[in-house]
Amino acid sequence: MTEFMRAECGIRQLHARYIDAVWRQDPEALAGCFAESGEWKIAGMHLRGRREIREAVARLLEPCERVLMTVGIPLIELRERSSIGRVHCLEFAKLKSGNSAVNIGIYFDRYVEHAGTWGFQWRHWALQYRGPADLSAAFMPSPDYGPFPSMPGPDEPTVARRG
Numbered sequence: 001m002t003e004f005m006r007a008e009c010g011i012r013q014l015h016a017r018y019i020d021a022v023w024r025q026d027p028e029a030l031a032g033c034f035a036e037s038g039e040w041k042i043a044g045m046h047l048r049g050r051r052e053i054r055e056a057v058a059r060l061l062e063p064c065e066r067v068l069m070t071v072g073i074p075l076i077e078l079r080e081r082s083s084i085g086r087v088h089c090l091e092f093a094k095l096k097s098g099n100s101a102v103n104i105g106i107y108f109d110r111y112v113e114h115a116g117t118w119g120f121q122w123r124h125w126a127l128q129y130r131g132p133a134d135l136s137a138a139f140m141p142s143p144d145y146g147p148f149p150s151m152p153g154p155d156e157p158t159v160a161r162r163g
Contacts, residue, residue: 007078010118011085011111018120019069027057035112035119041158042125065094074109075148082121083111086148092133104129104139108151124152 001009014033021030031054034040040047043060047053061067074087091103110122131137145152 004076004078007083007111007113007118008074008076010113010116011074011076011083014111014118014120015071015074015087019071022061022067022069025061025064025067027054027061030054030057033120034123035114035121038120038122040120040123040125041156042123043127044158046158063095063097065096067094068092071107076111077149081112083113083118084149084151085109085111086151100133101130102133102135103127108145124156125158126152127158 018030018033021027021033031050034050034053036050037048038050038053040053040056042056045056047056068091070090072088074085076083076085085108087107087109089103089105089107093101093103095101105125105127108124108126109120111118112121113119126142127140128142129135129137129139143152143156
């Protein structure tokens, strides 16, 4: 097995663990998908470290009855001792209030391998759409970072503003 195949398999398993943690609403397992010093930029927040991530996940999932995530095949570029990636994501959220929502976006990731297991060192969620499942709401204006391996800069906001 080539180094790329091994890394791709490990990163796909990382995404699978993340999706499983979201479905089971398990903040501890989701935070465990991040490196100890991992960062997550989502919903206008910049979270640093597993503890902050775990606490934020608990708050984000509280109003949800269930969230089903699906991700595409991640684009990956191997780097020495790490990797970068981009993956498109679709979320179906059923809220405890009885409402539901669909989120469509792109995760821009930096991955790191530790003791044979891949984790997120840095995640940037670029929300493209939030609204009804029939896609009747407007898509959000969002920057095009260009073809992979282009990534957002460290100061890029995670929440686009509707025009």
